[in-house]
Amino acid sequence: MTVHLIAVQAAMRLADYRDAETFAARVLELAERAVAGLDGAPKLIAFPETIGLPLLLTLGPSGSDYGRVAGSGRVTEAAQRLLQTYWRAVLGTAWRFRALGPEALFLARALPAYRAYTAAFAAAARRTGATVVAGSSFLPHIELEAVRGTHIADPRVYNVAYTFAPTGTLLDRTAKRYLTPGLESHLGLSRALPEAQHTFETPVGRVGVAVCLDGFYSSVVDRFDALGAQIVVQPSANFAPWTRPWPPDPSVTEGEAWLAWGLRAHLQGRLHLRYGINPMLVGGLFDLQARGRTSIVCNARLHDAETEGYRGVLKLAETDDQEEIVRVIVPLKPRCRA
Template identity: 35%
Template sequence: MSERSPAGRNFRVIAVQPQWSAADFTSAAAFRAWLRSQLELARPHLAPGRPNLVVLTELNGLPLVLRGSGWVTRLGTFQRAATALFLTRLPRVLLLLLRERVSPIRALQLADSAENVRLYLDTCRDLAREYGVYLCCGSTPMPRYRLEGRRLVREPRTLHNETVLLDPRGDLIGVTDKVHLTPDEEAGGVDLTPGPLAELRVFPAPVGDLGVAISLDAFRADVIGRLEDQGCTVLLQPDANGAPWTSPEGLPPDPTNVRDQPVAWLESSWQATAGSQTIRYAVNPMVVGNLLDLTFDGQSAITARAEEAPELRSYVLTDPRPGFLALLPWVEEGPAERLREVGRHLAARSGHPHENCYRTGVLYADLSLPPSRVPTPPRTAHEEALAALLEGRAALPRSRPLWPLLGLAALPWVLRRRKR
């Protein structure tokens, strides 16, 4: 909800750069402890007497697909783990494959989506309340829902990379779906559904007129332009960069345009605040850590216009410049070739003594904005459903064992065999 003050808005933003591991997602207790540890990192930096906005990282709920099957983490790669999960959860996955005609990897995620969504949202709501903060929950794969009475009904086939924004009461401010997916998020990877550009909205709050551009979206002019047109003043960019930070980058629309990752990152939050007429600040937390055979690394940042952040600094492998209010150092400084070598040492399965030795930390900045003139957007049907869930007015149906249903499905085949 929009809260306007004639005296303007003074608040603090906090970006948390955590390290994850597969073990953080193998049980509900482990996941809650991992998310809580991030709010504990933020706690010493919370500003008393003013609103605080804590921003978490992208896809921090994706590995919940591992929940309840910690043994698969010993298989070493995400591909092997996903295959093993598919086979062991075949009763729940098979009907989704047949009924909704989705890929095996999307069916695997949808099969346990009710329990994982409930765990994710309940945990984030409880943390927002306990720490008294506005919370950008990061993002997680989430289906679309609609509310029918006191029950949430899932829309078939869809699975978005979605950010949820909560207020200090744990109530829903709004949600945003990622529009531009990376190749790893498309059909050849975890097979998510791209969000419609037309559904991107800005949410006015005491901590800014919030627009969310999840990872790659913050690099895209159509996303930034739509948020600017709606009066976005604070851009949130939850991120999970799935590559060594000092390795080359090449993404659509031109995968042959290979440059260092940090050079590419200047075209997201930093560029948005440097060139926008409306976006005053941007918050870009990045997760680090090797997740089985996958590598994640980066440098979290809070950016602003040059006149508000005149100190010269920048990502490694780039020249110092104004525009960074706060920037987490990388694990090392030095010549470019040395930094590229260190990035390879940190990466998954490098075998180096420094493998998985990333830097974690917290960034914060005190920001000021005039009173908001942005109207509160009407809620979508999906947001109405999530709000009811968070407030305890509705519930998600629990998954039921599907062996009996599979038995019924096989009954005609059995009867035919008996007649022979």
């Protein structure tokens, strides 16, 4: 059979997070653009890392805080404004869950952000009939249960990606294992255990999700291949200039390093893995500027391709700072061919 693999290089704009309805409309617009004109073959749409994160700043238990944070020059300033207003609630959350620092703020605002994030992507999956990997957000483990309703079941906060079936039901939650030094490691986020990174069946094949930095680690991709995954989705957000010298090796650029040593490289020679989808975030939020060229890559042993001199690249976004939809239609054969 053939399947459509689609990566959304989405632009981050604070105005899109004004309230839950605005966010849902924005996600739906992107999803409908992603599938426009395609035939009835199974589809997978992948969104970038942290696309749900701004909801933690703009949505609170009492409603929208967009007006409160919109004038901030920095993310830290926006967080300080919220703390000044809701310090009692944050302190109560910190005491209840024994949480410290930014983690307490995330927990105090987790439920409204979770509801808006999951509702938006579930609706997009239903409308488009596609499997949707909904980027990620910083959230604890949240459960829906008859007596307690929607509640925080485990207060540890993760960078977690949700995946929705074409029916709009939740298929999987995959938390990030390897945290980005500095940014994530200072925010009180927890690391996923290796066994939390699993694979799951979808209409486009068996999928594994590696949130950003996880896709650079061979052990993560090893595990997905051993579990029989055919596709790895790597939602990413890179807050560094795409053309800057790469700090570990200044002889190459940031963008060259992603292609040379990232998911494309780790797919080569695999037994089961055929394709990788790496949607990148672009645009600006306060002082954060996201840059990156979205890519769809392949195991060249099973599906030969080359783009811009890189073997195993099916398609690249044209820019590193503009919103784009990157999509391919590819064959999907039985998982194992020795």
